[in-house]
Amino acid sequence: GAGVSQSPSNKVTEKGKDVELRCDPISGHTALYWYRQSLGQGLEFLIYFQGNSAPDKSGLPSDRFSAERTGGSVSTLTIQRTQQEDSAVYLCASSYPQGTTFFGQGTRLTVV
């Protein structure tokens, strides 16, 4: 597609439930990133995939968070046993190895 696509755009879930957020990067971009944007924390890096290399998971806040990238394209961020502090906008981004990073519109997650 023309840009980074994320789904759903909004998600409301009950505390304790698992959620999956999807990202479809720009075709051909080998790098894919997840960030989180919340009122108290600003923009935080979560995880980064680059080609076939092992992902950089250094930003994941707890073991309830995981992500995978299948076939070098689509990525899913999974949050298990959601907590209220997980409420935020989750942003996906992609880039070529030496290129500009392009962001999706984000998924707004609300945990009630």
Added chain:
Amino acid sequence: GDSVTQMEGPVTLSEEAFLTINCTYTATGYPSLFWYVQYPGEGLQLLLKATKADDKGSNKGFEATYRKETTSFHLEKGSVQVSDSAVYFCALSGLTGTASKLTFGTGTRLQVTL
């Protein structure tokens, strides 16, 4: 580790006023520097970037110069418009010339009034 510090907002200006949003950074090596903008209801967009010392990034009347000696990348515009109202994020990428995670400042909200 890498970090970015930018001036806190909100910044409120009248149309046609001069804008400066300060940004300083801490990083090892030679990072690339960026300004991203988030307009109301929209996603993050790259505004401008600079990849080496003394480079000037520019776009839409905005400019920022990569100053290694002061570790700064201040955003400026000579005459702001109401349509410039948005949140501006300064960011750095730790590895020049290759894909790398971005480290962002906390963002500065700009409100331009008539």
